[in-house]
Amino acid sequence: MRFTKRRYRSPIIISVVVAVLWLLCFPFFYESFISHLYFMPFVGAIAATIANITPAAAGIVYFPILTHINMAPVTVSQFSLMIQAYGMGLGTFRWFLFNRKLFIFNVIPVSIAGGFLGEIVSIVYLPISNPELLSLIFNFIAFLFTQIVFFSLIRNSQYPSKKVELNEFNITILFLLSFVGGLLCGWIGFGIDTIFYFVLTIIFRINPAAAIVTSISLMAAMSVTGTLLNFIFRELPLDLWFSAIPGVTIAGLFLAAYIAVKIGSRNILLLFTFFLATDFFMAFWTQEILPMTPAVKKMVIYPLAFYMLVFHIKLFIDNYNNSGIVPEDFNAMG
Template sequence: MFLQRPLYKDALHLFRFFCLILWLLLTVYITGFAGIAENYILSFAMMAGAFVGSATPVGGGVVAFPVLTFIKQIPAKEAAVFCLAMQSFGMSASSLAIFTHKLPVDKFLITWCVITSFLGYLLALFYIPNPFSSAGLKVFFSSFWLAFGAAIFLVRRKQTIRRTVALTRVNGWRLLLFIAICFAGGIVTSWIGNGIDVVFFCVLILMFSRTESVATPSAVIVMALISLLATVLNISAGNVNMQTLTYLSATIPVVIIFAPLGILFSVRHGDAFIRKLLLALVIIQYLFTAVAFFRQLDYLLLSMLVIALSFILLFAIGCIDKRKAV
């Protein structure tokens, strides 16, 4: 216990130290410091991205993916690989902050989600290519995230739920549906570098009556574990190229600092704050998408269809749990 207590308290600091050593080796011997100067926009973007991506269940990839695909003009597949690699640092740092501050999480559902979503990721990586263009993908998920944020806000704005992880019993059929949804979330994550965190948060809130203060750190841990597993897989498959490493050299110091701040800040301010921050974030990113793409009627119609179907799906999931707030 004498040795474990200081190590337990300093886990996040030790992780940051080793990340900085790795970053220094990467920058000095592989990418060079010029890559940091060339990608300063990405570094600044990920200051906000790491903070809000950890403070809400949308992940840092929700900022990194559009920056890379629309400003840097890199392919969506390469952007997804970077998002996962970047989140393996930022979300892992956030997970250690959750661990050291003993924030409540749903360990049982986290375990099932990580297993099934990683299987979905594996399947999509090798057998299910992304069916959308970069623009279509952005419109699709911006619309889904808007519906998701609005649905959570509308469903929970008048509820008072106890901060617990044991409100709703996880029975057989409910678990099977949960597994199927997480499997689909893993497929989405292979396309855009995040998504399972949003799906997991949504199901915890709407199907299992978890609070935002429990669901958010739980979603962060899921995204950290999936990002780590996916990044190891991408490295072994040769999907991590020099450009991805250059982007990492510009973002690792940023995300390991700002991501833990986000989760601690949001949980400290409570469930209502998380809902409002989430809604504000999805509205802002949807407005940017609208300005960029809705001059084309096809994208506008796609957005309207996705929002309508997403509301139906999300409220159907919410109706599964008929328990009233206590």
């Protein structure tokens, strides 16, 4: 009982401090918050919950929502890194209080080094400023991730490992793929966490619960470094960040871990793939970079939609038939 109280005491203290500071700063952001950013606490709560229970950062939620209301994709990616540095930092702290054995600590420094180098390249030397291109890249990557999630769920493989041996080959793999993830973080505000999750589960056979939590901590670290780079070389959308703080705080400190334990990461990933696929279809239908007639777009979207629907039905049936089994048990790691 005492340990349980200790788990909640620190989050409650942090939330009270954040609430006081937010109210003190509110007069400086009052106009923008009331006029057009009043919905951000709700979006922030959803994004932070997803970011702290799945191997996909909050930017994967913010990007489609905010770009669809005509915010510049570059601004959204900068904001995503800012708010993830805060929200996923809180989530990392909360998971550490919940079960520190979920963290694969020895792989984090190598991955941070590779990811930070990738962020330097993408933010400082090779920034992408074309909004349409940035949006298309995001949705294409998100859809690819969706397929990887599907097949990892369908395989329902065993993941016996709880640690990664850092030999020369493994360090090289972690560094190079983290570099690619860092490039994505600088361009679209997320990516290294999802890549890292699949590296841990598919290559190293790490328990998915540990892979999810470790990827969250890595994305939090890369969001901090990405935000620092944006602060030095670009501008930061402080009004957006301020507006999302209330929802992100509640989700990061309280909602995410509770929902993950109750629902199970398998079901969460399944629902999230539906969201990603839907957003991809919408983006593909409205994009104008690739010259396509509506008939051609339908020929692409309809078969893909049928394919996704079949997979979702199969996985839901499998989950129903195995309703008592939660392979990614966040409590079971020991």
